[in-house]
Amino acid sequence: MIKKIILILFLFDIIISGNLERRKCWYWDGSNWQLADTSVAKLFLEITNLNDSCNKIEWRIPYFNIVICEPTIRTRTPGYWKTHPEEWPEPYHPDDIFYLSGETYLQVLWHPPIGDAYYILAHQFIAALLNKASGCPVPDDVEQILIEADLWFQMMRPPVKPNSQEGKKAIRWAERLDIYNNTGR
Template identity: 40%
Template structure:
């Protein structure tokens, strides 16, 4: 009988030895190694330079002609503008060298350069060559002033070796940076005031170019004829440095002693009923003012003013008559032909039956002729001239 168990045993043993063990990991030899890390933090200051612009929106001509006692609403616009000026560009950060391998490594003096060909001085606090022990790190810091705000790439590099005399290896890293958000902002906010508009508010700039507009109104009135001037000044003062900006606007106002004329559109809207500011010249009509009855019609002056003529010669004349009459009562001089037209219109209105606006063909032609002349007077084409409305 042949004995085969020694052969079987040897085969089994060989198979067992060739199976991988779950508890065993392959061992990798680690040599010397150096890692480099760096940061690059941009810094810059943004200062806002403020200017003011002030305009008179109404009157568009920039000047006024008013009748005594007439109220006029001036309208102004103030624009605050800020332009950013950036300065004080610099970059700060650190470079860290880590010995991530086995054994001590030796470093030569590292370099740090920018993509714009500027060299950055590193402060490492040690002398070179420097021995960096296994597992140790060396941190170098820097702060570099720059002449402009271009974006840059910062590259740190070091030559190293293992014997302290030769440095055949090189390690480097990069960090990019851009001057996007300022680290310090000066005169970002300002207070805006106006001699007529009062405190207009706080303005806060943003971005590189900023503007904000304010509009307001101011009413003027002069009871005596003469020449006047409405002076107005806007003032801005920044919060941080107290820097100031100013803008002025003036409106010459003429109140002629011979008066000036206003249109029917003005008088119909400036009674006690509004909607525009009340003109006390309505008091010249009598105690009832706009509620005075208009001749034999049975309507008040106010109601007549707000009745659309729709081709009715009576109302066409009535509108121009009422405006001209109020102008004369308010002190506006009138040439003889205008006074004659006013007298003729009054006679016509008084001659009609109560509540009637019906005119004969001849009366209609005469009414339209008087209305045309009075319209020219009310608009300043004849007579002393037109008031600002």
């Protein structure tokens, strides 16, 4: 669960031996005042770029800033997750073995899915799992697909022909997960 971050930054110029040194910031972390051991610009960058975006309200008064920052969470596509493995949320790791495939999660994402329902579903399934673990809201029907697909992957190995009974089921699930992964919400 992402909490709203409320920061009150007091900026102080420190003059040492006649030279203006970096500004010092105090901020409220929700329970205590903290001295920021970083420049104001870097602090703002870290705060306002949480999860690539931030719904931000900011008031600027000389030497006093109030920032209310509420990070937004967006679903990501398989293409995003395969090129950003450093951003995978716990408990998922790119090097973990993906079910019975004999490949890691990351290898599965890089495996071309052409003509194989297993990989078509796996790409969307992995992205949906990572989106869910990142805190994205999951509709009930998507949650049900994730549960059923988890059981399916525990029994299936690639290749799976798209026109087979199991392949048709996998393609149907993949289509719904694709819609979810591309919503951006």
